[in-house]
Structure formats: C-alpha cells, structure tokens
Amino acid sequence: MLREELSRDNELAETTRLFTEEDLKMATSNYDESGIIGRGGYGTVYKGVISPNNIVVAIKKAKLSEQSQNSQFINEVIILSRTNHINIVKLIGCCLKTEVPLLVYEFITNGTLSDHIHGKDIGTYLSWELCLQIAAEIAGAIAYLHSAASPPIIHRDIKSTNILLDENFIAKVADFGASKLVPRDHAEIATLVQGTFGYMDPEYFHSSELTEKSDVYSFGVLLAELITGEPAISFDRPEKDRSLAAYFISSVRTGNGMPSIIQKNLVHEEKNIQQIKQVAMLAARCLKVTGDKRPSMKEVAMELEGLKTMVEHPWVDKDSTSDHNETEYLLNESVLSDAIGSTSFGYSSIIGFDNTSIEMTRKVQFR
Structure with a gap:
C-alpha cells in the first residue's frame, strides 16, 4: 500500500527515507527489551541509534499484522511527510521490508x-x-x-x-x-x-x-x-x-x-x-x-x-x-x-x- 503511494507521489517519495530490516535491527540491538520506551494498542516504541552517524531515533513497531493497523501506519507516513513545523514530531523514514510496518522518528527525550x-x-x-x-x-x-x-x-x-x-x-x-x-x-x-x-x-x-x-x-x-x-x-x-x-x-x-x-x-x-x-x-x-x-x-x-x-x-x-x-x-x-x-x-x-x-x-x- 505504501509503495503504491510512494510511486504516485514524488514529493512523498523524496521526503521518506527507506530503511532496511537490518538497519533497524542493528539500531535496536535486535529489538532488545531494554530499549523499549513506550507500549500501546498500536505496538511498541524502541529507542535506537542509526549508523553511520549515530543518530538517536524512536522506532515504532506495529503489532502483528492487522490491516487496519497497517493502514494507520501508512496514513502517518503520508501525513507527516506533508508537514514541516517545529512543534510537530519529525518522521525520518520507514521500513517496508518487514512483516509489520516500522516508522522511524526523531527521538524526543522528555516523555509526554x-x-x-x-x-x-x-x-x-x-x-x-x-x-x-x-x-x-x-x-x-x-x-x-x-x-x-x-x-x-x-x-x-x-x-x-x-x-x-x-x-x-x-x-x-x-x-x-x-x-x-x-x-x-x-x-x-x-x-x-x-x-x-x-x-x-x-x-x-x-x-x-x-x-x-x-x-x-x-x-x-x-x-x-x-x-x-x-x-x-x-x-x-x-x-x-x-x-x-x-x-x-x-x-x-x-x-x-x-x-x-x-x-x-x-x-x-x-x-x-x-x-x-x-x-x-x-x-x-x-x-x-x-x-x-x-x-x-x-x-x-x-x-x-x-x-x-x-x-x-x-x-x-x-x-x-x-x-x-x-x-x-x-x-x-x-x-x-x-x-x-x-x-x-x-x-x-x-x-x-x-x-x-x-x-x-x-x-x-x-x-
């Protein structure tokens, strides 16, 4: 679904960085539980470090795999790729090569x-x-x-x-x-x-x-x-x-x-x-x-x-x-x-x- 959106929307394709599954496994030490910074009905959020620049990120991993959940993740990519505001969390990219969607955000340090x-x-x-x-x-x-x-x-x-x-x-x-x-x-x-x-x-x-x-x-x-x-x-x-x-x-x-x-x-x-x-x-x-x-x-x-x-x-x-x-x-x-x-x-x-x-x-x- 997201690939279809990317193919139709050049601006979306240009602003969405695509990560590999291996990139995000390395960033989270294979989704080690010690890196969990949030849980919810949608899934789990991990703190991660993206190589080679050691950028600290938050990685949202959906639960296995409901179509409605996938649609929400895709919707979030589409929405956030169209926004640019200091008081809106920045989406860095996503991964399409995993069983469930993965979204990568700037890491915000001070909780909710x-x-x-x-x-x-x-x-x-x-x-x-x-x-x-x-x-x-x-x-x-x-x-x-x-x-x-x-x-x-x-x-x-x-x-x-x-x-x-x-x-x-x-x-x-x-x-x-x-x-x-x-x-x-x-x-x-x-x-x-x-x-x-x-x-x-x-x-x-x-x-x-x-x-x-x-x-x-x-x-x-x-x-x-x-x-x-x-x-x-x-x-x-x-x-x-x-x-x-x-x-x-x-x-x-x-x-x-x-x-x-x-x-x-x-x-x-x-x-x-x-x-x-x-x-x-x-x-x-x-x-x-x-x-x-x-x-x-x-x-x-x-x-x-x-x-x-x-x-x-x-x-x-x-x-x-x-x-x-x-x-x-x-x-x-x-x-x-x-x-x-x-x-x-x-x-x-x-x-x-x-x-x-x-x-x-x-x-x-x-x-």
Missing part, C-alpha cells in the same frame, strides 16, 4: 505531557509560564495543520499522551495514525474514525460530522488538564464529574468554584491568577457544545501567543484594570450558558471501563 501532568514520580514541575508556552506551541501546531498545511489536516486524537516534550520542554504533536487530509472540495466521504473518551467532541460523537472544530474541542480538554492537573476521565471523581470537560465547565460557570480547581503550584501572584482565568475562559470557549461557536485554532493560537508575550514582557500590559474587567465579563454566566448541556455526553454509558484512554471506532460521514 501526560507524564509531566500526572506522573507522580517524574520529579518535574510545570510552572504557569511553562504551561502557557506548551499550550501556545500545541495550538500553533494544530493551527498550522488546519490553516497552512496543503491540503489541511485534522489530527483527530489531540490528547496529553500524544504531546511529546524535548529536553527544553518544547512541545511536539505526535501520533498521526488517525489523522485525516481534508478533501480539497470538502466532499463527504465515509470513513472509520478513532477517538478517545474524555477528549472527543460531543457534536462529532452525536452527528458523525468531523470538522476542524473537533480538534478545537480536544484542545480545550487539554487546556483544562493543564490548568487543573486532572485526567480527562476519572472514576475517582463523583459520577457527574467523571468527564473533565463537564467538571471544568461547571466549576468555571459558578465563578467562585474556579480557584479551587486550579493547580496550586501554578498560582504565585494575583496577576498570575488573572492570566490563568483568561486561559480557563478560552478553554471554556473551545469546549462549547456547538462547533460553530468554538473559536478556530488560529484564533486560539493568537490569543495564547498574546498572553505568553505578556508573561515574557510584562511591561506590554499597561492596563491591568481592563484585563481584570474582561476576565470578570468572561466569567459572566451568560457567556458560558451554552457551554453546558450535553458536554458530558454519554459518559454514564461507559461506567465500568477502568481505562481513561479507551479507543472507539465508529463509521461516520466526514465533511
């Missing part, structure tokens, strides 16, 4: 964003400034996919486990196996869609219509995760709050409940609280039930970049009163009233699952 938010023993501290930087970088990468890539790309599985961090905490969006190139004519096509409970757009879930605004919703959940330190789905929370989106929106709407959900280690001065509230309100807009009422990722990225500039260059913000007034306005219940409703769609129906990253597949119409 989820590790740093939820990992109890990782020993790192994400300051508010760093959270804002990471959020702005992710938003910029998704905005690039939606607005600058040709054709545009919908990621379809934005979540904290799919965000890698390098040694300088630069964010890299990863895992494009479920991503979709948007048809130039935006014609409807029948497709199988994957999503993760807790991050999935409720409008998409109910209507089976996938748009760029589905990524916006998922990004809103990720922002809520950064602000609260809470997982997207948690069975440790009361039943009505198991969905972070519903829990977050409810807390923001009440206003007084907002400070209690902010991670304590993020707050160190009054101005900081106001900035966190502004980002919280941006997350609430991303989490609106109706996709048309959500901002575009380009708008989200611009707003986060503006806030990041204020953190980096505080003298830019001369009128703190207007910022405070704007935040108070955004906290008004009327602004948030339509962000409630079915935000917690269908979560009561999955009680009994013991996993916060349950994958689901549905046949949908893509618009």
Whole structure:
C-alpha cells in the first residue's frame, strides 16, 4: 500500500527515507527489551541509534499484522511527510521490508505531557509560564495543520499522551495514525474514525460530522488538564464529574468554584491568577457544545501567543484594570450558558471501563 503511494507521489517519495530490516535491527540491538520506551494498542516504541552517524531515533513497531493497523501506519507516513513545523514530531523514514510496518522518528527525550501532568514520580514541575508556552506551541501546531498545511489536516486524537516534550520542554504533536487530509472540495466521504473518551467532541460523537472544530474541542480538554492537573476521565471523581470537560465547565460557570480547581503550584501572584482565568475562559470557549461557536485554532493560537508575550514582557500590559474587567465579563454566566448541556455526553454509558484512554471506532460521514 505504501509503495503504491510512494510511486504516485514524488514529493512523498523524496521526503521518506527507506530503511532496511537490518538497519533497524542493528539500531535496536535486535529489538532488545531494554530499549523499549513506550507500549500501546498500536505496538511498541524502541529507542535506537542509526549508523553511520549515530543518530538517536524512536522506532515504532506495529503489532502483528492487522490491516487496519497497517493502514494507520501508512496514513502517518503520508501525513507527516506533508508537514514541516517545529512543534510537530519529525518522521525520518520507514521500513517496508518487514512483516509489520516500522516508522522511524526523531527521538524526543522528555516523555509526554501526560507524564509531566500526572506522573507522580517524574520529579518535574510545570510552572504557569511553562504551561502557557506548551499550550501556545500545541495550538500553533494544530493551527498550522488546519490553516497552512496543503491540503489541511485534522489530527483527530489531540490528547496529553500524544504531546511529546524535548529536553527544553518544547512541545511536539505526535501520533498521526488517525489523522485525516481534508478533501480539497470538502466532499463527504465515509470513513472509520478513532477517538478517545474524555477528549472527543460531543457534536462529532452525536452527528458523525468531523470538522476542524473537533480538534478545537480536544484542545480545550487539554487546556483544562493543564490548568487543573486532572485526567480527562476519572472514576475517582463523583459520577457527574467523571468527564473533565463537564467538571471544568461547571466549576468555571459558578465563578467562585474556579480557584479551587486550579493547580496550586501554578498560582504565585494575583496577576498570575488573572492570566490563568483568561486561559480557563478560552478553554471554556473551545469546549462549547456547538462547533460553530468554538473559536478556530488560529484564533486560539493568537490569543495564547498574546498572553505568553505578556508573561515574557510584562511591561506590554499597561492596563491591568481592563484585563481584570474582561476576565470578570468572561466569567459572566451568560457567556458560558451554552457551554453546558450535553458536554458530558454519554459518559454514564461507559461506567465500568477502568481505562481513561479507551479507543472507539465508529463509521461516520466526514465533511
């Protein structure tokens, strides 16, 4: 399948390095278990060293061999070969001469964003400034996919486990196996869609219509995760709050409940609280039930970049009163009233699952 794509697409063929089976066996010491840096439903990721230049890489090896899994790997090659952005993980190449597909990526050293938010023993501290930087970088990468890539790309599985961090905490969006190139004519096509409970757009879930605004919703959940330190789905929370989106929106709407959900280690001065509230309100807009009422990722990225500039260059913000007034306005219940409703769609129906990253597949119409 991939050879056919390479033969049809000269640009894809030029940007995709083809490794031999022996290259990757040598790189991983014959896939020694000591080199495993990640496992998942898709397969296993190994750390490897490619000769002769001793380039450190991550090698994703699919499980034996489901056609759907092969298709996802091929899709990832096609998608990543069309992207060039500092905050998107770089695909170096692949191997076609093995029983299962093998993809070779740049090696990102600092784990996933989820590790740093939820990992109890990782020993790192994400300051508010760093959270804002990471959020702005992710938003910029998704905005690039939606607005600058040709054709545009919908990621379809934005979540904290799919965000890698390098040694300088630069964010890299990863895992494009479920991503979709948007048809130039935006014609409807029948497709199988994957999503993760807790991050999935409720409008998409109910209507089976996938748009760029589905990524916006998922990004809103990720922002809520950064602000609260809470997982997207948690069975440790009361039943009505198991969905972070519903829990977050409810807390923001009440206003007084907002400070209690902010991670304590993020707050160190009054101005900081106001900035966190502004980002919280941006997350609430991303989490609106109706996709048309959500901002575009380009708008989200611009707003986060503006806030990041204020953190980096505080003298830019001369009128703190207007910022405070704007935040108070955004906290008004009327602004948030339509962000409630079915935000917690269908979560009561999955009680009994013991996993916060349950994958689901549905046949949908893509618009």
